[in-house]
Amino acid sequence: MPIKAKELGPLAVSKLTAPGLHFVGGVAGLALQVLPGGGRTWVLRATMGGRRRDMGLGGYPDVPLADARNAARKARELIREGLDPIEEARALISARRATAAKDITFKAATAAYIAAHEAGWRNAKHAQQWTNTLAAYAEPVIGDLLVRDIELTHILAILEPIWTAKTETATRLRGRIEQVLDWATARGHRQGLNPARWRGHLDKLLAKPSKVARVEHRTALPVSEIGAFIADLRGAEGMGARALEFVILTAARSGEVRGATWAEIDLKARTWTIPGARMKAGREHRVPLSDQAVALLEALPRVEGIDLVFVAPRGGALSDMTLTAVLRRMKVPAVPHGFRSTFRDWASERTNYPRDAAEMALAHAIGDKVEAAYRRGDLFEKRRRMMADWATFCGQPVVSEGVVSIRRDRAS
16 A cells, blocks of 8 residues: 655755655655755655556755656556556657657758768769758758758758759759758658659659750860860960860860879870779770870979879869869860860761760760670770871861871771
8 A cells, every 4th residue: 555644845845854765745655765965856656567666756856846746646647557657757768869869950961971972972072062062052941950850841942042043053952952861761860751852743843954044065166276276275384284285185074184193194005094083984994195195295394202294383283273264364265174075076077987986085984784785895996096186186277177087007
């Protein structure tokens, strides 16, 4: 039977200082336990599951007498229902801890996603782009929200203000938000469908990107003007001008040239081998070097202790704006990447070289997976002759409209 005790008031309870258990009445089994060191705590003594147990209800005076009696009454109600209030309290604490472990903000989820995937990305710049884009547009709206609470209204609040004005940025942003939320779902931080998904969801609420913004192709120099331009370029001073000329002669990407090292170049074999880690497609790419490209390399100064081919004035690699700055100073309405288009136009309009050779020179991936699976070679010798013809063409200040025929020899 529960212990019956005289009901004490707050004043009487405050005077209980002798060590031991003092029953205060009001609720059967409620007592104030005075510890030897002077601390005091509430205890409910009750029979649970056929055995007597003491249940802690908090310290005194942080938990006043009235609150202790309310807590004791609730515990007694659970006991009458056949439940163990101690086990119920433990289960509640465990559930709260489990929920807290799952709670993660979008900002924290973004950091975790990037940390988990950046090792597989080609360069640190890609991770920085992720961080910058999400920090600029997504985090002001959902950065501090728990990922489980992010809904469609939040996604639209992020995307709608920039969907028509900055369509390309908005499109990439949506995809990145979707991937972060997919990661959060896979890790158990949220449930349900992804509010940032496109197909069958946002495509019903936002205009198709291709209908909103016209794709702006990178400005390229016409084929007929490349010879005159190269003549002017060779008169320009500076490492940026030399790097740009090498970009043109090899039809390579600006980043591939700016990051080129002497270890990648075999002047004797007249070959530049770019490792897959520096290529857009992630595969090693061999570039045949024409006489003009080799001559350009041989004329470059070597900087002791630096393996880079094109070294910035203060050391290190040239910036991505260096080559653009050369074109601006020359007042040429083109961008470095556009010379790859110029090369492609030359190959298709002025030569009989096969399309595959030109595509491989540009290190483009083969779109047909079946064709790609059967393609073993890289048409290197055909490309060597093609790049030699391209370099010769570029060296003609005035070019004709004729077609360059493929030079055939025993090696072909």
